[in-house]
Amino acid sequence: xxxxxxxxxxxxxxxxxxVPEPGPGExxxxxxxxxxxxxxxxxxxxxxxxxxxxxxxxxGAGVVDAVGAGVADLSVGDHVVLTITPGCGVCRQCxxxxxxxxxxxxxxxxxxxxxxxxxxxxxxxxxxNHFALQSSFAEYAVVDRRAAVKxxxxxxxxxxxxxxxxVSTGFGAAVVRAxxxxxxxxxxxxxxxxGLAAVLGAVTAGAARVIVAxxxxxxxxxxxxLGATDSIVVxxxxxxxxxxxxxxxxxxxGGLGGGGGGVDVAIDAxxxxxxxxxxxxxxxxxxxxxxVGVADPRATVSVPLYHLIDQRVLxxxxxxxxxxxxxxxxxxxxxxxxxxxxxxxxxRRYPLEDIGQAMAELGVKPGRxxxxx
Ligand SMILES: NC(=O)c1ccc[n+]([C@@H]2O[C@H](COP(=O)([O-])OP(=O)(O)OC[C@H]3O[C@@H](n4cnc5c(N)ncnc54)[C@H](O)[C@@H]3O)[C@@H](O)[C@H]2O)c1
Ligand SMILES: [Zn+2]
Ligand SMILES: [Zn+2]
Numbered sequence: 001x002x003x004x005x006x007x008x009x010x011x012x013x014x015x016x017x018x019v020p021e022p023g024p025g026e027x028x029x030x031x032x033x034x035x036x037x038x039x040x041x042x043x044x045x046x047x048x049x050x051x052x053x054x055x056x057x058x059x060g061a062g063v064v065d066a067v068g069a070g071v072a073d074l075s076v077g078d079h080v081v082l083t084i085t086p087g088c089g090v091c092r093q094c095x096x097x098x099x100x101x102x103x104x105x106x107x108x109x110x111x112x113x114x115x116x117x118x119x120x121x122x123x124x125x126x127x128x129n130h131f132a133l134q135s136s137f138a139e140y141a142v143v144d145r146r147a148a149v150k151x152x153x154x155x156x157x158x159x160x161x162x163x164x165x166x167v168s169t170g171f172g173a174a175v176v177r178a179x180x181x182x183x184x185x186x187x188x189x190x191x192x193x194x195g196l197a198a199v200l201g202a203v204t205a206g207a208a209r210v211i212v213a214x215x216x217x218x219x220x221x222x223x224x225x226l227g228a229t230d231s232i233v234v235x236x237x238x239x240x241x242x243x244x245x246x247x248x249x250x251x252x253x254g255g256l257g258g259g260g261g262g263v264d265v266a267i268d269a270x271x272x273x274x275x276x277x278x279x280x281x282x283x284x285x286x287x288x289x290x291x292v293g294v295a296d297p298r299a300t301v302s303v304p305l306y307h308l309i310d311q312r313v314l315x316x317x318x319x320x321x322x323x324x325x326x327x328x329x330x331x332x333x334x335x336x337x338x339x340x341x342x343x344x345x346x347x348r349r350y351p352l353e354d355i356g357q358a359m360a361e362l363g364v365k366p367g368r369x370x371x372x373x
Pocket of ligand 2: 039040165
C-alpha cells in the first residue's frame with residue numbers, strides 16, 4: 001500500500017508498505033479521507049519526539065476492510081471515523097469518563113504503537129511506527145476496534161474524517177470542556193482547523209458573541225463566515241487582552257488588574273506561552289480558559305496569581321474531552337441536519353502524493369486540507 005513515511009525531520013516521502021493485517025480485537029480500514037492537522041506538521045518539523053520511520057496522519061475515515069478475531073460489532077463495508085482517543089474502557093480514567101487520558105491507550109499516542117502497545121506496519125523485515133493510534137496517511141490503517149466509530153453511510157468521507165481530531169477537538173473544547181452556555185461571550189485564539197471548529201461549537205451552544213483572533217485576515221474572514229461576531233487580526237505588537245477587554249467593556253468587571261470587561265470562555269487553539277496567558281487574562285472573573293493548541297510542546301505559562309483567586313480557570317483538553325462513540329455521531333448528526341457547516345471548513349483536497357504541499361499550507365491558507373484516496 002502507498003503511505004507517506006517520515007524518516008527524517010522535514011521530509012515526507014511516499015513509499016510502498018505491506019498491507020497490514022488486523023490482529024484479535026482489531027480492524028483494517030481502507031482509508032478514504034484524512035484531514036491534515038497541525039500536530040502532524042509539528043512532528044514533521046521534529047518538535048515532538050515520535051520514533052521514526054513513522055506513518056503520520058490522525059484524522060482518518062474510511063471503510064472497514066477486514067475484521068480481526070473477536071470483533072463482532074463491526075462488519076466489512078461499515079463506514080468509520082478513526083478516533084485518536086479510543087480509551088480502553090476499563091481503566092480508572094476511562095471509568096471516570098476521560099477517555100483521552102486512558103491509562104492504557106494514551107501513553108501510546110506518540111510512542112509509535114497502537115492502543116495496547118502493538119505494531120502492525122511493516123516494509124518487508126522493517127518495522128514502521130504508528131502515530132496517534134492510527135497512521136492515516138496510508139491507503140490502509142489497522143486500529144484497535146475501539147478506535148473506530150461507526151458513522152452513517154451518507155456522510156462524505158472528506159467531512160466525516162474531520163471529526164477524528166480537529167473538529168472534535170475544537171467543538172469539544174467549547175461544548176464539552178468549557179461548557180459554553182447560551183448567551184455567553186467566547187474568545188477563540190487561532191482560527192485554523194481546530195479554532196474554526198471551536199467557533200462552530202460556540203455558535204452551536206448559543207454563544208451571543210464569538211470573538212476570533214488570528215494572524216491571518218483570511219482565517220478571520222472564514223471565522224466570521226462561520227458565525228464569529230468579531231475578529232481581530234493580530235501581529236507581534238497587538239495587545240490582545242486589552243483589545244478583547246475594550247470589545248467587552250461593561251460586561252464583566254475585571255477584578256484586580258483586570259481592567260473591566262472580559263470573556264466568559266477563552267479557547268487557545270494556537271498553544272504558546274503567550275497565547276495561553278492571553279486566553280486566561282482575557283477572562284472575566286470566574287471565566288474558563290481551555291488550551292488545546294500545542295504550537296510549542298515545551299512552553300510554560302505564567303499568569304497573575306490574583307486572577308486565580310478571582311476564580312478564573314485555566315485548563316486544557318485532549319481531543320475536546322469528547323466521548324468518541326457518543327460525540328462523533330452527534331457532531332455528524334448536526335452536520336446531516338444542516339446545523340453545522342463542516343463542509344465549509346474543507347478548503348483544499350489533495351491526493352496523497354501532494355501531502356507535502358498540504359503540510360506547507362498549514363497555517364498559511366485558511367481552512368482544513370483533506371487528503372482523499
Ligand atoms: N489538544 C488536542 O487534542 C489537539 C488536537 C488537534 C490539534 N491540536 C493543536 O492545535 C493547534 C492548532 O491546530 P490546527 O490544525 O488548527 O492548526 P492550523 O495550522 O490549521 O491553524 C493555526 C492557526 O493559528 C494561527 N496562528 C498562529 N500563531 C498565532 C498567534 N500567535 N496568534 C494568533 N493566531 C495564530 C494561524 O494563522 C492559523 O490560522 C496545533 O498546535 C495543534 O497541534 C491539539
Ligand atoms: Zn490533530
Ligand atoms: Zn482506559
